Amino acid sequence: EVQLVESGGGLVKSGGSLRLSCAASGFTFSTYTMNWVRQAPGKGLEWVSSIGDSSSSIYYADSVKGRFTISRDNARDSLYLQMNSLRAEDTAVYYCARAYSTRGAFDIWGLGTMVTVSS
């Protein structure tokens, strides 16, 4: 079964750091672009970051640029999001999502992990 499982969310103070992980299974992880998308409580979806299959292409939303770092380990079928200098407005459910390419649709989503930043 094709599956994405996020972990690493939790409660952190403003200015703190957190590292999210996304474990992939059921498909050849190394051939897909991976993404992080977040959703603040009661709000809509916001794209956070994308990383190409070989990590050669990386993109960030302006709202997280310089604070968040996306990475992947194809040997471990895992995607990561290092979040530094966290702010209250980063509070959200963070989803990882698979895509065939940088501009491809997000065809598989994880269940999400909640990040709460307290001020």
Add this chain to the structure above:
Amino acid sequence: QSVLTQPPSASGTPGQRVTISCSGSSSNIGSNTVNWYQQLPGTAPKLRIYSNNQRPSGVPDRFSGSKSGTSASLAISGVQSEDEADYYCAAWDDSLNGWVFGGGTKLTVL
């Protein structure tokens, strides 16, 4: 404010045809394809339409999509109660070098 503009709500009775619009600009919808996602209450989003009008395997054929210029639409023909959800459009933006989403449309089946 979302880069892509959607109506906040839409409604229909079972069996009706419902459409949801998504308006953008030349840097996103005008030059890239549009995808539509469905989010049922308390769950993760699911892909319903990709590349403007393509349905992933397993998506009912009552879901369809179209695009014209800098706008796109999602149509649900013969809407059912199980279609009650939030719907989001998305497109790559060449100016922002990233994905942009619409603010979402809450579909209510009366």
